[in-house]
Amino acid sequence: MAIAILLLFFWKKKNAQKLISVLGNLISVGIAIWLFYIVWENGIYFTQAGDWDAPYGIPIVADTLSAVMVLLTGICGLAVSVFSVGSVRNARVNFGYFPILHFLLMGLNGAFLTGDIFNLYVWFEVIIISSFVLLTIGGEKSQIEGSIKYVTMNLLASSIFLTAIAILYGLTGSLNMADLSLKVAALENRGLVNVTAFLFFVGFGIKSAVFPLYFWLPASYHTPPPAISAIFGGLLTKVGVYALFRIFSLIFIPDEFLLNLICTVAALTIFSGAVGALTQINLRKIFSYLIICHIGFMIAGLGMFTELAITGAIFYMIHDIIVKTNLFMSAGLIFKIKGTYNIKKLGGLYAAYPKLTLLMAIPLFSLVGIPPLSGFWAKIYLIDAGFQLKNYALVGFIILGSFLTLFVIAKVWSEVFWKESEELTAKEWVRYFKDLKPLKQKAIIIPILFLGLVSLYIGFGAEHIITVSSRIAHELLHTEPYIKTILQK
Amino acid sequence: MELLLVFIIGLLYGAGVYMILRRSLVKLIIGLILMGNGANLLIFLLGRIVKGNPPLINSDANILGEIYADPIPQALILTAIVISFGLQSFAIILVKRAYKVVGTDDLDEMNATDEDL
Numbered sequence: 001m002a003i004a005i006l007l008l009f010f011w012k013k014k015n016a017q018k019l020i021s022v023l024g025n026l027i028s029v030g031i032a033i034w035l036f037y038i039v040w041e042n043g044i045y046f047t048q049a050g051d052w053d054a055p056y057g058i059p060i061v062a063d064t065l066s067a068v069m070v071l072l073t074g075i076c077g078l079a080v081s082v083f084s085v086g087s088v089r090n091a092r093v094n095f096g097y098f099p100i101l102h103f104l105l106m107g108l109n110g111a112f113l114t115g116d117i118f119n120l121y122v123w124f125e126v127i128i129i130s131s132f133v134l135l136t137i138g139g140e141k142s143q144i145e146g147s148i149k150y151v152t153m154n155l156l157a158s159s160i161f162l163t164a165i166a167i168l169y170g171l172t173g174s175l176n177m178a179d180l181s182l183k184v185a186a187l188e189n190r191g192l193v194n195v196t197a198f199l200f201f202v203g204f205g206i207k208s209a210v211f212p213l214y215f216w217l218p219a220s221y222h223t224p225p226p227a228i229s230a231i232f233g234g235l236l237t238k239v240g241v242y243a244l245f246r247i248f249s250l251i252f253i254p255d256e257f258l259l260n261l262i263c264t265v266a267a268l269t270i271f272s273g274a275v276g277a278l279t280q281i282n283l284r285k286i287f288s289y290l291i292i293c294h295i296g297f298m299i300a301g302l303g304m305f306t307e308l309a310i311t312g313a314i315f316y317m318i319h320d321i322i323v324k325t326n327l328f329m330s331a332g333l334i335f336k337i338k339g340t341y342n343i344k345k346l347g348g349l350y351a352a353y354p355k356l357t358l359l360m361a362i363p364l365f366s367l368v369g370i371p372p373l374s375g376f377w378a379k380i381y382l383i384d385a386g387f388q389l390k391n392y393a394l395v396g397f398i399i400l401g402s403f404l405t406l407f408v409i410a411k412v413w414s415e416v417f418w419k420e421s422e423e424l425t426a427k428e429w430v431r432y433f434k435d436l437k438p439l440k441q442k443a444i445i446i447p448i449l450f451l452g453l454v455s456l457y458i459g460f461g462a463e464h465i466i467t468v469s470s471r472i473a474h475e476l477l478h479t480e481p482y483i484k485t486i487l488q489k
Numbered sequence: 490m491e492l493l494l495v496f497i498i499g500l501l502y503g504a505g506v507y508m509i510l511r512r513s514l515v516k517l518i519i520g521l522i523l524m525g526n527g528a529n530l531l532i533f534l535l536g537r538i539v540k541g542n543p544p545l546i547n548s549d550a551n552i553l554g555e556i557y558a559d560p561i562p563q564a565l566i567l568t569a570i571v572i573s574f575g576l577q578s579f580a581i582i583l584v585k586r587a588y589k590v591v592g593t594d595d596l597d598e599m600n601a602t603d604e605d606l
Contacts, residue, residue: 118565125572132579136586144587145599148514151580155521156509158576162528162569169562170535 024102025081028109029074032067039067040468044485046115059176059486061115065314065472069112069242072318075454076234076325077105079447083329084227086436086443087336089138097137104130104231111239115486117165117251118175120243124161124207128154131236134228135220146220153216157206164199167192168251178486180251181479197252201262204247208240210299211268214292218276221291222284222341226332229284233291234325238317241298245310248302249476262303267397269296274404283331283341283416286408287324290367293401294320297382300394304385310473312381315465319366319374319458326363326451333360333444334416336433343412348421356445357417362452364413366459368406374458377466494534501527514584514594521580525573529566536562 039045039062046061062070081101088097107126114120132154135147169175171192172183187193202213209217217237221229248254254262273293280286294316301313331341337353338346350357362373369375379402386395433441458465475482501523508520536559588594 118568122568122572125576129576129579132576132583136583141590144583144590147583148587148596148599151583152509152517152521155576155580156524158573159505159521159524159528162525163531165565166528166532166535169532169565170537173559175561 020098022078022081022085025074025078025105028105029071029078032071032074035062036067036071038062039064044482046485058119059115059178060113061482061486062113063472063475063482064468065242065245065475066112068314068318068468068472069238070109072321073105073108073112073235075451076231076321077101079325079329079451080227080231080234082443082450083230083332083447086440087227087332088225097134100130100133100137101231104134108235108239112242115177116175117168117177117180121158121161121165124239124243125158127236127239128158131232135224135232137228138225140223143223146223149216150220153206153213157203160199160206161203164196164203167196167199171196176486177246177250178483181483184251185253193252194255194258197248197254197258200247200252201244201258204240204243205265206240208237208244208295208299209269209292210295211265211272214269214273214295217292218280218285218288221288222282226284226328226335230325230328230332233287233328234321237291237295238321241295241317244299245302245313245476249310250479250482254305259303259305262299263391263394266296266300266303267394269293269299270397270401271296274401274408277408278404281343283334283343283346283412284328285341286343286412287327287331290327290405290408291324293405294324294367296401297379297398300398301382301385304382304389304391304394305477306385306389307470307473307477308381308388309385310476311466311470312378312385314469314472315381316375316378318465318469319378319455322451322455322458323363323367323374326448326455327367329444329448329451330360330363333433333448336436336444339432343415346416346421347419348417350417352421359445359448359452360417361413362455363448364409366455368409369402372459372462374455374462376459377462381466490538491534494530494538498527498530498534501530512596514587514596517596518577518580518584522573522577525569525577529569529573532562532566532569536565 035045044061044063045067046059048057048059081098084097084101104127107123107130111120111123111127114123132147132151135150136143165175168180168184171187171189172180174180174183184193206213206216221232223229224232248258248262252258270293273289273291273296277286277289277293280289297316298313298320301309301316304310333356334346334349335341337349337356340346366373366375369379379398382398383395386392386398433444436444505520505522505524505527508516508523511517511520584594587599591599593599
């Protein structure tokens with residue numbers, strides 16, 4: 001059944017039309033909900049590809065974390081494909097925009113569901129190659145330059161990841177994650193194990209844009225069309241975070257040194273992301289830096305490595321995927337209305353479009369974590385976990401990060417929505433929002449509304465999400481059932 | 490054989506990193522290719538190289554008794570080569586396109602993404 005999710009996307013390999021794309025995503029959301037239900041009721045669901053028993057075959061595993069990630073991918077994919085109908089130009093659609101978008105989603109689902117480390121590498125490659133194409137499609141100058149930086153860093157990350165897999169295979173002779181978990185724990189050569197763990201950390205760290213490795217992100221994420229940067233901003237970096245959680249809970253149980261390292265990296269990521277966001281005036285660049293800042297929150301949860309902290313981090317990830325996708329789409333809508341991303345030139349949106357402003361206020365304020373919106377609960381958990389561990393420096397950085405986010409969002413709010421509007425000269429190459437057909441206008445607004453409702457639900461139905469994320473945290477820290485199910489011992 | 494491979498892998502990684510750190514775009518690509526090949530050889534090396542022992546079991550035996558050649562690393566390398574081939578050809582086209590659009594192959598002059606719209 002898990003494979004059904006994957007195969008669904010192959011079916012649109014031909015030059016898919018917009019309707020098929022949206023329908024396909026609806027179906028995949030349905031299947032993802034079904035998968036989540038099955039996993040929630042019956043525990044870990046898995047299947048062996050090719051009918052080879054573990055540890056030789058490639059297992060496809062859905063535990064609660066995978067199921068939740070697949071569900072979130074489905075929701076964001078649906079929202080983005082509806083948004084694309086309204087906002088992506090025909091020239092781009094002709095170059096195969098929609099099929100590639102689906103390849104990207106397929107890669108994401110595959111990466112979340114696989115239980116084999118080399119297979120994870122392959123899915124990562126599927127993801128990056130489709131994201132390369134999405135990033136360069138259209139071929140404007142800044143797009144090409146941004147993608148050169150993106151492509152280089154991702155290729156480098158893949159090489160490091162592959163190297164780490166090679167060493168791990170040499171050490172253990174296995175690629176199955178559950179099997180690795182047992183074999184790595186039994187290894188005597190701890191020095192080499194730590195080196196491998198560190199290689200994995202660097203490889204995934206580049207992909208999820210943690211502190212010293214994030215410079216490619218703000219250089220590339222603001223260049224493609226808004227629909228594409230929405231799916232990138234929401235999901236691509238989170239795959240790296242997902243892989244970090246998976247690897248460091250299942251295969252390498254981090255020791256004191258590694259935990260301290262992760263905590264330090266997290267604190268610096270939060271700080272540099274937040275300060276970076278302060279200095280920018282391009283709306284999408286601000287959001288790009290905020291992605292980095294909030295990746296830091298999730299890594300901090302991993303670095304503290306208690307059940308409470310991981311609950312907070314998973315909650316934050318769920319909230320962040322929805323909100324970041326929504327933010328980049330809102331930025332796209334603002335661009336359609338005013339024709340610029342420069343917040344110095346923007347202004348007066350509240351006077352002109354009060355209802356839309358209210359809609360865009362939801363993601364902005366949930367990002368800050370104003371209670372009872374969704375960001376608030378996750379931060380409470382993270383800070384609480386930090387206090388329990390007496391890791392006050394990290395708590396300080398989390399609070400500082402939230403405060404700077406608040407400042408940035410307040411700045412965006414007053415510059416974009418409340419300031420008196422300036423007269424802007426209309427640019428010919430921009431297709432303005434008011435000139436679009438009513439259907440396309442709706443296609444742009446509805447996904448923002450949809451994701452806004454989802455994040456409102458995360459905020460107000462927080463106890464459901466907390467139940468889910470604490471179960472995930474429990475599963476991540478107690479891996480015996482996972483290993484037992486896969487190896488059938 | 491192992492020792493030779495170790496040196497080659499070290500050389501490939503070193504040369505790859507050196508090339509990536511250069512400013513020229515073409516050298517960047519060459520560096521990435523070298524590193525990819527280094528990683529492939531590393532998988533090969535770590536899969537324990539054995540000469541002339543196929544991974545076959547006699548029909549009356551249940552397990553492999555002797556040392557045998559592990560087929561998995563070769564499957565892994567094959568996959569990795571195909572993937573890196575695709576990625577590299579994409580990267581080369583991208584570089585060509587970038588050279589056309591920007592008019593330089595010097596990475597230091599590529600800073601249009603830092604300007605604000």
